[in-house]
Each structure stands twice: as C-alpha cells, then as structure tokens.
Amino acid sequence: MSEEVQAFTLDGVEVPFEKGQTVLQAALAAGRHIPHLCYHPEFRPHGSCKLCTVEVGGSHATSCTLPARAGMKVESETAELNAERRMIVQLLFVEGNHFCPSCEKSGHCKLQAVAYDLGMTNPRFDHFFPDRPVDASHPDLLLDFNRCILCELCVRASAEVDGKRVFALGGRGMGKHLLVNSPSGLLRDSTAAATDKAVEVCPVGVILRKRVGFATPLGARRFDERPISEQALDYAPRPPATGGG
C-alpha cells in the first residue's frame, strides 16, 4: 500500500506530502502552521485571503492552492512575509467594522487570532467604516455583516455540504458583499437553519446562533488557551462533516 513518501522543505525543514495535497494542506497535516483565513480543512482551498502567501523560488505563491512538489523549497516564517501578512490582516480590519471587545466571537475568532499571532498592534490604515446593516430577521440566527471578511466559506459550505445555496456574493471591489438567497434578501425568508454547516464554518462573527451568547466565558476560549499557530494539526485536511456542531 505504502507509496514512496515525497517531501518538500518548509523553512528548511522537510514536510512530507500525499499526492494531490497543496503546500498548506501538507504543512498543516505535518503540524506546521502557515497563517490562513479563507482555508478550511474540510473544503477545497479557495485562495482569496492571501494570508498563506509563501515564497518559492524567489516568487510569491498562495500556499493553499499551490500543489506540493517534491524538492520544493518553501519559505514562510520570514520577517518579510510576516510583515506582508500583518498588512493583509490590517486591510481586513479597516475594511469592515471590527470591535473585538463587544464581539461574541472574541477568542474564537480566527481573524483576531491571526492578528495576535502576527503581532498586529494597530490597524495602521484609515478605517473605511462601511455601512452594513445587520440581518436579525431569522428566529435562530443573526447575521452581522460588519465582521465579514469575504472568505466565502459560508457560500461554499451551504452549496457543497448543506445543499442549500443560502449565500452568494454581490458587488465587486470594495463593494463586494455577502448576499442571502431569498426573494426579500432576508435570512428569515431563506432555507437557512441553525444546524447548517454554513453557520459553523464562519471564521469570524458574522453568522451567529441566537441565545447562546458568551456561553464560554472570555478568557477560556479556543484561542485564549493557545495561539492559533500552535493549533496547526486541527486544521489538517479532513473529509467534510455535516453541520450541527
């Protein structure tokens, strides 16, 4: 059964990979962290947040979509790349309206976790302060678009796992935004349910279940315990599990 193990190097250390794996997938499976946001272990890599950008042979590449090849020399933990990643996270922070202290997702939020991990101490750029009304129409779910980072995970989960296509994308450029698939555009009139995979995959605080706020106290949450960079194995690729968790 065993195939010949192939490997590339990540910051000089060998990382084995299976056929079909991308650089990020293989790295995470080996317990090696590369910062990422739009990637989810149960979905096909998307390549949009660009946080997982690495350097291969002198040029930049998106590691989540870059097929692993034997003998590749991948650099990730360089001061330069981390500075670029910090800037990308800053871009996401100023693009939306993020107020961590009052957010139910604080401590569970991947955006916040990577920002801490990359040592981001300020937003650096001028905030856009976009006007993004919330959608509280659904009996069990709240949509707070202010925190959306446009990773499209809910779009993918709803289509691929839930089989519902509740979410889609509208606009372009800075006007790009999440759309709800219903005649009124409201979540209440869609087929969304609290048990959907699309709810579970949101890495930030956009899709929230009602009436479960702060069930886990701040300070005892996932990324309060350990920085995201020490949780690489949890993001190793795995087959999609249905929602409801």
Place this chain on the structure above:
Amino acid sequence: MNTNTPSEAAIEAAVQAALRAWPPDPTHTLQVLRETQERLGWLPEAALARVAASLGVSIATVRGVVAFYSFLYAEPMGEYRVLFSDNVTDRMRGSEDRLREVCQKLWVEPGKVSEDGLVSVDRTSSIGMCDHAPSLLVNGRPVGDVDARRAEEICDLILARTPLDQWPREFFAVEDLVRRSDVLLDDPLRPGEAVRSALERAETAGSGPQAVLDEIKSARLLGRGGAGFTTGVKWESCGRQPVTPRVVVCNADEGEPGTFKDRLLLGRRADLVLEGMTVAAYAIGATQGFIYLRGEYRHLLDHLLATIERRRRDGLLGSSICGRAGFDFEVRIHVGAGSYVCGEASALVESLEGRRGIPRNRPPRLAEKGYLQRPTIVNNVESYCAAALIVRHGAEWFRASGTERSCGTKLLSVSGDCERPGIYEYPFGVTVRQVLDDAGARDTIAVQVGGPSGVCIGQDEFDRRIGFEDIETGGSFMVFDSSRDLFEVARHFAHFFAHESCGFCTPCRVGTSLLRNLMDKIRDGKGSQHDLVTIEELGRLLRRASHCGLGESASRPLLDTLARFRPAYERRLESSAVEPAFDLDGALARARRMTGRDDAGAHIGEGP
C-alpha cells in the same frame, strides 16, 4: 416617481425574447440579462426573478451577477443613457468640462437619473475611442470627438426626445485612423485563404494539424495581449488534452485604457480574426468557438454576426469546413457588460459561463480545463490575425520582421498629446522616440506604454524599444506633454483600478481603494512623506500577493511615477514627516480646559 418601470407584460416579453436567442442554461445568465436589459433599459427585480427561474439559478446568484457588471442596472435608468468615457486621455481633451455642461443643460447630476426619467449621465472606464477623445456612449452607441458644440447638440436631441436612429449619422461614425500600416494591416488575405493553407500544409507535411502547430511555433508568435506567452506552445498543450470538445476563444475584451486596435481589427478585418480562430480550431481539434466582445463594442456585434453568417454560407464555418469531413467549427459571440478584469483569460472564461468575472486559481490551466472544464485556448484578437497570416505565408515570412525574440509587427494605439493619434503598425523593436516622432508628439515628458497596467517612462527612456525583450505591451501608448501633471495621471489610474478590482483577494480589494484614498488625500494637500512610504509598501504588497494580473499591476502607475516623477508628489505634501488625521494640540486644549492645567507638561513638545 420613476416613469421607466416596465409593465409585467413588457418584462415577460423581454425575457422571452432573450431566451429565444439564448436557450435556458445557466451559462447564458449574463447574456440573457444583457439582452433583457437591451429591451427594458434596466433590470427590475421581477425580471431578475423571471431570469433566475427560467435558467435554474438562484435569485441571489442573478443579483450577484448584475451587481458585478457595470453595464447591468438593477435601478431605473434614463431613457437616454449617456456614459462619458473616463480615460485620462478623455480628461486631457476636456471630458470633465463636457460632462459638466451636459449635466447642467439636462438638469441631472452625474451618476443620477433626471427627475422625469428622460436621461441619466455618468462616467465609465475607457470605451476604446481614445483616438476620438473625448467620447461617450449613448444607449451603447459610441459618439466621438465630443466638443462643446457636439455636446450641446446631443443635449438638444435628447431634450427633443429624438430617437437615436434619427440623430445625425456622423455622430456615430467611428473613423479608424490608420497612420502606419505594415504586413498585418496591408495583407489582402481573402476569406478562406488561410484555412485552405492550413489544410494544404497538413497534407503536404503528412502530419495533419501538427503541421500547423509546427508553423506557428516556428514563427515564434507571442501573444499580442501583452503577456507574451508563446502561442504555439499554448495551442499544442491544449490540442494534446485527451478531452473533447475543445474550445477556441477570442479575447475581444479590449479593456486596457488607451488601446483601441482591436476595435479596428474587429471592424475592418473581422474575416482575418475569424480566419485565425478557424485555423486554431483545426490545429487543436476544437469544434466550439467564442468571441468575447467587450460591452463597449456592442456596436460591432451586428457586423461580426453578419461576417460569421457569411462565412458559414461560404463553407468556412459550421460543419465540414472547406468540404473537409470532420472539420466542424462554430463561433458564438458573448457580449461583456463592463468589467475590465474580464480581459484576464480565466475571468473571461468565468464570464463566458455566465458568472461573475473572477479570475480562477491555477492550476489547472485553461488549456487543460477551461470553458466548462474543456481544454480551451484564449488568445487576443491580434494574435489570431497574426496566426492566420503565418499559416498563409509561412513562419519564415513572419520572422522577417521584428527582432530575434519578438517576431512580426505590433499594432500600437497612440493617443494623448500628439498631432496624429491613431493606429500605428510597426515591426517589433521600434523605439518609443520613433513612435513619438511619427505621431507628431512635441515636448513629451512621459509615455504610458501598455496602459495603466503597463509602464510609465520618462524622457531619458525614449530610446527604449517596443518588444518582449524591453517594453512588453498590448499596444496602448498614451503620450503626455509638459503641460500635464503626472501625479494627476497616476491618481486617475488609482481610481480606475479601485473601480475595476473584482474584490476576490484581500490585497487588491482593499489595497486599491486605500491607494485611491491616499492619492486623493495627497491631492487635497493633506499628504505627508509617510503617505508616500505607505503607497510604496501597499504597492509592493499588491505586486506580490494579488490573485491576478490586475492586482499585480494596479500599483505600477503609482510606483513608476513615484520613482520617476517624485517632485510631482512632493510639492503637494503639507509636511515632510507624518501628517496625523487629527490635531493633537487641539485635542490637548480641551483636556487643559477640563483639568485647569496650563503648565509646560500639558503642551506638545514643551515638556520638562
């Protein structure tokens, strides 16, 4: 109250008519929406719902498509829709003054509809009429050379509600200004000659279509869109895919501001373009073909459809082309709807499939999995023309002009500050200075070669050459004389990219808008050295981490002008260090009042 809301019956009739042209299939979403809108003027929610139901796509998907393309409107528009081309070369010729005059006379604000619903006026990205700047589109039809008089006449016609068909014909006459022609534009190739040459080559060599591929490879033809990929290699790798049908796509989404040579080729040499596509189809064994025509060139559609129809009648398209059993090739035309990024090959294919034009992840390459996952080649209009002539006259003939690495000729679209704007065909290797001299450009301080995504060069670089070994270009060539402010040129391009970013990846989505805002801040006299550093850092991030060529090149006009024309920026800076967004001592003054302190420690920079 808007008067332009169509009745339910009108909506139904419009959608039905669109569906007759485009059978219900999700890949036709964009085309059905576009045709529906041509009949209704805009797309009411009821029309979107009807299209979604007919095509079996979700209403959110349809709304998402409408919101992606600049020329699809989910809000009522005027009966007359005036769109001023907003390239920097239009502005240099007074387009903003014309816009102001027209808005005043028609009593409407830019971007809005007049209260009576008669007219809407707005700006749009370059419409490919830079040789006739300033220019505009009225209900999709181009009007060039819009001086103050013509602008006034247009207003009068609109106020009199004169149907477009009754406007003076010279308004819509798009004159092609060919200033220099060479082997490509001069070639008298007759319809079918290149296709027959392809079949003869295949027979003589005994290797079939490979003979055609070998000829294209031996000619060392590089893609004319600007990226310069080896056409023969691309075709061969597509032809080798064990999957059929294969697809030939002509990229006629000429969106790079400043270029208009494809407009000329599609208008004057449509047969040559189709000839090249047909030769390509033979070479790679493709049966399906598309021309993706930018929405701004909708006015060329009828002419292209007639050409396709004639060629089909003459046995040059359809089944058994030139009487050869099994040589079948059909070409359809998809019309775009105002999106620059759709000029990127994989975004173009997404748009062909009816979706939002978002560039795909690679791998897979389009040659493996392109349109509907079929092996696909996407080439520029000019590339197909060159390919047809190579097959007709041979690789050696082609290599006779140009340079060692850049064979053949290149069409340049020259506009801006020169006496003779228009199309210039040169063998590769021509110097920028030569082009400037021929175009009658005087006192030139800079040339933007290749459009905003290309390179901005100054006087000390005019001896550089057009060619893949030096300045790669899709053909846009915009000239600026000493009366121009290169900062304003760059700022204009920053706005362009922020407007056209598809929004898929973070660096480009947010970065282009930040760059635009920083440039506006400097324009307003509020900039600092720190802002210049921020522009450079953001610019580097975009070049390195963006998803596609749009993002990679979006910061180039800024980085180029910062490197070459820095004084144009610096003379605008308020201070040489950091300029904070708020007044620190002003904020402290309040604190002093509240605390009653006024000692040295309570003042900025006066601490103990």
